[in-house]
Amino acid sequence: MSVLELSSAAYAVGGKRIVENLDIRIESGRITAVVGPNGAGKSTVLRLLAGLPAPTDGRAMLAGKDLGVFTRRELARRVTYIPQDAAPDVAFTVRECVGMGRYCHRRRFEAETDRDIKAIEVALRITDTRHLVDRWLNELSGGEKQRVMLARGLATESEYLLLDEPTANLDINHALSLLDLCGELAAAGRAVVLALHDLNSVLRVADVVYVLSGGRLSASGKPGEVLTANLLERVFRVKAEFAVVGDDNMLRFERRNGR
Amino acid sequence: MKTRIQPAVYFASAAGLFGVAAVAGILIGSTTLSWETVLRVLGMHLFWFSGEGVSEAEDVIVWTIRLPRVLVAALSGASLAAAGASMQGLFRNPLAEPSVVGVSAGAGLGAVIAFVTGLVSQSALWLPLCSFVIALVTLIGVYSLSTRSGRTPIAALLLAGIAVGSFLTALSSLLISVNFVDWQVAAEMLYWMMGGLDNRSWVHVWIALPFTLIGGALTIWFARDLDLMLTGEEVSASLGVDVQALKRSVLAAAALLTASSVAVSGILGFVGLVVPHIVRLILGPSHRILLPASMVTGAAFLIGCDILARTIYVPTEIRLGVVTAAIGAPFFLWLLHARRRELGAA
Numbered sequence: 001m002s003v004l005e006l007s008s009a010a011y012a013v014g015g016k017r018i019v020e021n022l023d024i025r026i027e028s029g030r031i032t033a034v035v036g037p038n039g040a041g042k043s044t045v046l047r048l049l050a051g052l053p054a055p056t057d058g059r060a061m062l063a064g065k066d067l068g069v070f071t072r073r074e075l076a077r078r079v080t081y082i083p084q085d086a087a088p089d090v091a092f093t094v095r096e097c098v099g100m101g102r103y104c105h106r107r108r109f110e111a112e113t114d115r116d117i118k119a120i121e122v123a124l125r126i127t128d129t130r131h132l133v134d135r136w137l138n139e140l141s142g143g144e145k146q147r148v149m150l151a152r153g154l155a156t157e158s159e160y161l162l163l164d165e166p167t168a169n170l171d172i173n174h175a176l177s178l179l180d181l182c183g184e185l186a187a188a189g190r191a192v193v194l195a196l197h198d199l200n201s202v203l204r205v206a207d208v209v210y211v212l213s214g215g216r217l218s219a220s221g222k223p224g225e226v227l228t229a230n231l232l233e234r235v236f237r238v239k240a241e242f243a244v245v246g247d248d249n250m251l252r253f254e255r256r257n258g259r
Numbered sequence: 260m261k262t263r264i265q266p267a268v269y270f271a272s273a274a275g276l277f278g279v280a281a282v283a284g285i286l287i288g289s290t291t292l293s294w295e296t297v298l299r300v301l302g303m304h305l306f307w308f309s310g311e312g313v314s315e316a317e318d319v320i321v322w323t324i325r326l327p328r329v330l331v332a333a334l335s336g337a338s339l340a341a342a343g344a345s346m347q348g349l350f351r352n353p354l355a356e357p358s359v360v361g362v363s364a365g366a367g368l369g370a371v372i373a374f375v376t377g378l379v380s381q382s383a384l385w386l387p388l389c390s391f392v393i394a395l396v397t398l399i400g401v402y403s404l405s406t407r408s409g410r411t412p413i414a415a416l417l418l419a420g421i422a423v424g425s426f427l428t429a430l431s432s433l434l435i436s437v438n439f440v441d442w443q444v445a446a447e448m449l450y451w452m453m454g455g456l457d458n459r460s461w462v463h464v465w466i467a468l469p470f471t472l473i474g475g476a477l478t479i480w481f482a483r484d485l486d487l488m489l490t491g492e493e494v495s496a497s498l499g500v501d502v503q504a505l506k507r508s509v510l511a512a513a514a515l516l517t518a519s520s521v522a523v524s525g526i527l528g529f530v531g532l533v534v535p536h537i538v539r540l541i542l543g544p545s546h547r548i549l550l551p552a553s554m555v556t557g558a559a560f561l562i563g564c565d566i567l568a569r570t571i572y573v574p575t576e577i578r579l580g581v582v583t584a585a586i587g588a589p590f591f592l593w594l595l596h597a598r599r600r601e602l603g604a605a
Contacts, residue, residue, distance in 0.1 A: 052496050076499030083497075088490040090544050100487055104499030108483060149494075156498065 002063035004160050009058035011044055019044050019215040028191045031182055033202040036212030037236055042195040046162045050081035076104035079160040082153040094148050095133040101155025123154040142169035162193045179205045199251050264541055266548045273555040280562040284329040287566055297321055331459045332565045333558035334467040335520040340557025342516035343531020344550055345478040348485035349509045350411040357517040358528035361424025365397030366390035366521035371431045375438045387470050390518035398510050454525035454580025456565055463523040470519030477512035482546035527580050529587020534560055
């Protein structure tokens, strides 16, 4: 089984270190969450895992090989990164856009194969975007766009899915269904990485969580064990307490000074 | 909902328009010809029709004088439209276009250098080659000046384009003025900087043709990659596009296309802005269709502009660059108005 990992990885821009000393292992069949306050480096971690860019120190590897040895096409078939603001204002149809996910599988000027069409169909269906296929991208709502971008990422059929804040623009119904979808993808053997703000979502779906603070790892492990009131106070500077709602363990937050 | 025209329908009408414009371009001029004569001369040369009833003078007017001019217009129009469309895709900026970003001025400087160094008198091919080299350097320069972490904001592009373009035009003027020994050569260069198609011959067709074909083919080769780029640079890379290689190739193609046009027609503004925008409104942003459709439309458009330049103010010919600017500049302002929010104005 191959593993996508960062080993002692750091990334600096213009001499300023954004993240450093990162050891992260992404395994198939699991949902891995990356959490941390604004500016902690969550997006950078996802981009490093996707090989965009390469770390300035340390290594980013897939199956033991540096990501740099793969061509972009080879890498795209294995790892897909969906940025938070990937929704362009261009008059492509939704079908055209999701079809772009097959770029890494198709030759130039080659027509879509049955396999391409099937992958696109599946991606449209599981993201609940099938009814949008003839709509133009630039006339969709924010949440619809986000689901179309997810569909395009899924159409690659890659093993590793890196999603940056995938629920940010979604209504509660679509947010929950996206989290369920991530669970199904992981159960089907894919590796899902989620950068998330909502810690209750992390508790709900993640198998492993990495907590970032100021560009470094503060903790990692099973969410139920890692996300303690003590750690949350230290990293997010909030008072947290656990409450049991139904069968679920939920977090409640309050600002530290009680204001 | 989807309301685009079928590409096949568009191509058929654009090709028809191109044919009509081409025949009209040959018909219209100081000596009026009948369209039968025009078709007969073309048939004679292209399909071995008998030349019965065609006088030698008519043959010369159609085949040696007017047809090359129309073909040069077609090649330049196609080149500028493809250059504009591919640059707009790569820069993800609707105002990227050879004359706006200063690349036409760069190609112009290259051509002036070819003139004043006397290279042109050795081989006419030096003209497009020098144009290409300086155009490429200019394009890379403007691109790196205006692009930060994969984004090319409209304002940054316009500022860089104005600064670089003005500088290069000044350099051209400098070279022309210090070499102002021969009135006639200087006048020719000045005229040429205003863009025009007077006295174009088959030589000019053969100079432009390979550059237009190679540049056009190169942009179409990368059509799919440009589609992805429109949806964001980083996400394109994640979906498998080799972004650096794409940039190099498309910048080179855009420079080839601009050089092709500038070397034989001089500097023509806004063609690469007007044509791709209209085609995109009708056919959508997919480059595999947009690029060839823009080339056909651009060819017809510039033949039409040239007919206007020849007929508005008879017997004087208006410079072709004046006509394209008169059509393009208001269009540019309209686009700028439509995008004013991105510029930070209210």
